Amino acid sequence: xxxxxxxxxxxxxxxxLERVVDVPPExxxxxxxxxxxxxxWFTPLPWQTxxxxxxxxxxxxxxxxxxxxxxxxxxxxxxxxxVVPNRRLVWTGALLPGFRPPAHDPNVPFRFTAVISLEPAGxxxxxxxxxxxxxxxxxxxxxxxxxxxxxxxxxxxLVVLMTKVASGSHVS
Amino acid sequence: xxxxxxxxxxxxxxxxLERVVDVPPExxxxxxxxxxxxxxWFTPLPWQTxxxxxxxxxxxxxxxxxxxxxxxxxxxxxxxxxVVPNRRLVWTGALLPGFRPPAHDPNVPFRFTAVISLEPAGxxxxxxxxxxxxxxxxxxxxxxxxxxxxxxxxxxxLVVLMTKVASGSHVS
Numbered sequence: 001x002x003x004x005x006x007x008x009x010x011x012x013x014x015x016x017l018e019r020v021v022d023v024p025p026e027x028x029x030x031x032x033x034x035x036x037x038x039x040x041w042f043t044p045l046p047w048q049t050x051x052x053x054x055x056x057x058x059x060x061x062x063x064x065x066x067x068x069x070x071x072x073x074x075x076x077x078x079x080x081x082x083v084v085p086n087r088r089l090v091w092t093g094a095l096l097p098g099f100r101p102p103a104h105d106p107n108v109p110f111r112f113t114a115v116i117s118l119e120p121a122g123x124x125x126x127x128x129x130x131x132x133x134x135x136x137x138x139x140x141x142x143x144x145x146x147x148x149x150x151x152x153x154x155x156x157x158l159v160v161l162m163t164k165v166a167s168g169s170h171v172s
Numbered sequence: 173x174x175x176x177x178x179x180x181x182x183x184x185x186x187x188x189l190e191r192v193v194d195v196p197p198e199x200x201x202x203x204x205x206x207x208x209x210x211x212x213w214f215t216p217l218p219w220q221t222x223x224x225x226x227x228x229x230x231x232x233x234x235x236x237x238x239x240x241x242x243x244x245x246x247x248x249x250x251x252x253x254x255v256v257p258n259r260r261l262v263w264t265g266a267l268l269p270g271f272r273p274p275a276h277d278p279n280v281p282f283r284f285t286a287v288i289s290l291e292p293a294g295x296x297x298x299x300x301x302x303x304x305x306x307x308x309x310x311x312x313x314x315x316x317x318x319x320x321x322x323x324x325x326x327x328x329x330l331v332v333l334m335t336k337v338a339s340g341s342h343v344s
Contacts, residue, residue, distance in 0.1 A: 082230045
């Protein structure tokens with residue numbers, strides 16, 4: 001009944017990062033859903049994630065504050081849409097917590113919904129991040145902002161962090 | 173894990189219709205989720221719902237076409253956000269099917285997310301429809317359009333229809 005919709009990315013609108021990483025899905029999930037983990041990998045350095053609030057359920061808040069290398073803070077707030085532990089996490093900035101539609105803001109260049117899909121792959125995870133945009137203009141803006149390098153770098157950080165966590169050598 | 177968020181309506185932003193109706197939750201659910209039922213009660217007469225498409229899962233399409241008494245058709249498309257059988261159904265027009273954010277349209281006066289909550293009440297259902305808006309202006313527009321009478325009348329129709337269905341006297 002609550003099976004997920006089939007996700008067929010539209011290359012004109014969507015961006016896809018797909019890779020197999022060598023940490024199990026449970027740890028990738030923890031990295032995405034526990035603020036203390038997330039703050040450590042979510043933004044490509046030298047950007048930092050200095051705050052994070054997670055209420056892990058449909059409509060629950062997902063809030064982060066990103067800090068630029070110059071010290072400027074950029075808050076983001078949205079909500080989760082789907083929470084399938086260790087398998088699928090969907091959130092959007094196009095709806096506020098509680099699913100409330102936000103006011104249109106001409107200063108927001110684009111809004112997106114992100115779908116994180118995890119599949120076991122040997123001892124690791126097939127990890128796919130798909131980001132849906134309103135229109136091709138939004139996708140192009142996001143891509144020009146460095147989606148592939150940014151999300152790729154963040155994913156590298158995720159793997160490094162969780163590998164340390166798995167080995168017991170991580171000190172938070 | 174996927175428990176719903178607590179819904180606390182904001183009177184400045186939200187509209188609430190709450191009543192106890194004398195059909196069980198399972199039938200109210202069927203009325204909301206089966207197109208052949210929905211088309212028969214969803215719009216207050218003399219408006220009609222002439223088409224309906226339902227893919228009952230998070231991100232799945234919820235599309236209706238309403239026809240005015242003058243014969244003009246008004247299509248609506250959105251997606252489901254939460255599907256808890258017989259208990260909770262959440263959809264929005266602020267996201268397209270697959271959760272894709274829609275383009276801002278200056279001709280759309282407001283967007284909303286609707287939350288339908290059902291609770292057993294004796295042999296019937298405590299039925300609550302809560303409609304979330306972006307801002308007070310949106311809520312006021314919706315209210316001025318006749319939310320209470322329109323949704324109330326539609327709910328009456330729902331009850332009439334499903335009472336007939338329950339008694340076996342309904343011919344579709």
